[in-house]
Amino acid sequence: MxxxxxxxxxxxxxxxxxxxxxxxxxxxxxxxxxxxxxxxxxxxxxxxxxxxxxxxxxxxxxxxxxKAEVILDTLLTPYVTEILKDQTAFKGELHFITKEMSVLESKESEQGSGYGNRGTKIDYVLGDEEAIYLVELKTTGSSINLEQADRYLRNCCSKNGQPKTFGQVFGNKLLSVMKGAFGDTYEKSFPQHLKFDKWGNSVWDGDKALWKAFLLVFRTRHLGKKYDIDEPSEKYAEAARELIRRAGWTQKDGARSRKYLYTAGQLLDYLHDHPKCMLWDKPLKLIYLTPAGECPSEEFKKEVYRDFYIGSFSLLRASEYLKKKQEDELALLLSGIIEDMFPI
Incomplete structure (x- = not known):
């Protein structure tokens, strides 16, 4: 039950x-x-x-x-790592980290304005000891477009095709959003920048800054006693979710960026639960999950991007994998939904 x-x-x-x-x-x-x-x-x-x-x-x-794709996205979440492992090999043990992280747009970064809460969001973020994997889910052919594919190449790869790191594309953007989300008192106490990027923007340089920024939110002098929750030493996402719920930040205009505290909590849970895995300096790798494993762009197949683009994998093949889990009602439900959505 x-x-x-x-x-x-x-x-x-x-x-x-x-x-x-x-x-x-x-x-x-x-x-x-x-x-x-x-x-x-x-x-x-x-x-x-x-x-x-x-x-x-x-x-x-x-x-x-x-947008039924959002429902499928949610139902896929507990299975996305094993679906991908069924279709390709990973050097390490693959773990789910979070969803819907904002990509730092390179052009905006050059102009010094790329750290807002706008732009491309990646569906799933996974990780192992080797890399951070960005998984883009597509359920229709029309949504597999060259413009988005080009955006990933432009923002997540250097000009020579080498992958950028998690910190460059996601970590610093997340911290910047958090810094501006909780008011002046919080911002003044925020972890200091320790270096600058090539355009002169000040940036944070590691996982430790994320941990400091997260715990700073729980110090009640920044938020008031009615949000009083002890600083967590584990289960960071759970603590973040409870604080967001108590504060009503999901409902208040102008406060929704504070929901990124939950994303930060998920990142810290990943670091806590998998001590050998890191975030900031790990290279990014891109995966597409599409109805039949369609490649979104011929550009991805070029040799220069071999270290960034892992491949496109099939939801229909995932359905066959899920169908074998006879004792798992949710897996069977998901398998049936995929079969009904897409022609075999």
């Missing part, structure tokens, strides 16, 4: 956030979710209920103006 409730909570949250046109009333949907969540206690057929969810998601995929 706990599993069933977990799946329903995950589905309800993403389903309601992504729909722009409702084919079901909210009350009807909520009642359906409650019925599914209690299915095991009432002896209701679990497969039948999962098939209902499968139908809703697939119908939305074929409905104009509904």
């Amino acid at each position: 706990n599993f069933c409730r977990g799946v329903m909570g995950l589905f309800l949250e993403t389903f309601l956030c992504c729909r722009k046109e409702e084919s079901l009333s909210i009350n009807r949907l909520e009642n359906s979710i409650i019925n599914v969540a209690s299915c095991t206690s009432e002896g209701v057929n679990m497969t039948e209920q999962m098939n209902k969810i499968r139908k809703w998601i697939v119908n939305d995929y074929f409905t104009p103006n509904i």
Whole structure:
């Protein structure tokens, strides 16, 4: 029953956030979710209920103006590392880190204005002892476009094709967003820059700055007593989520950049749980996950980018992998959704 409730909570949250046109009333949907969540206690057929969810998601995929891709993105999250390991080899043990990190735009960086909370977001960020892997999920051919592919090459690679590091493209942008998100008192106490990039912008130089910036938020002199939460020494993302919830930052205009505290917490959890893995100086590598493993650009196939672009992998093949997990209802649900979305 706990599993069933977990799946329903995950589905309800993403389903309601992504729909722009409702084919079901909210009350009807909520009642359906409650019925599914209690299915095991009432002896209701679990497969039948999962098939209902499968139908809703697939119908939305074929409905104009509904971003069903976001729902698929959420359901894929617990499986993305093993799906990729099934289709290619990694030197180290691959771990999920976070999602939707902002890419530092090179042109804006040259102009000294590239550290805002805008621009390209990467779907998944994974890591091992060798590198940080950027995974771009695409569920339609029209969304696999040359402009975005070129943006990754321009922003994540140097001119000679060598990958930039996590700190250059993601770490410094995250810290810059955080520095400006929590007010003047917080900003004055923020970790000092220790070096400059080639355009003269001051930047932070390592994972330690991220840790300091994160813990600084929990010192209540910056936020007030009503947000009083002890500084965490582990489970950083969990502590960040609780603080964000208490403060209501997901709902307040002008405070939503503070949600990046959760992203910072996920990064620190990764460092804490995998001591041999680092972030700041690790090279970036790009992966596409598309319906049939389509390559987004012929440019990626050039020899100069061999250290950056790992390849494009198939959601349809992922469906076959997930189908083998017969004891995992969510994996079977996801496999069925993928099969219904894409022609085999």
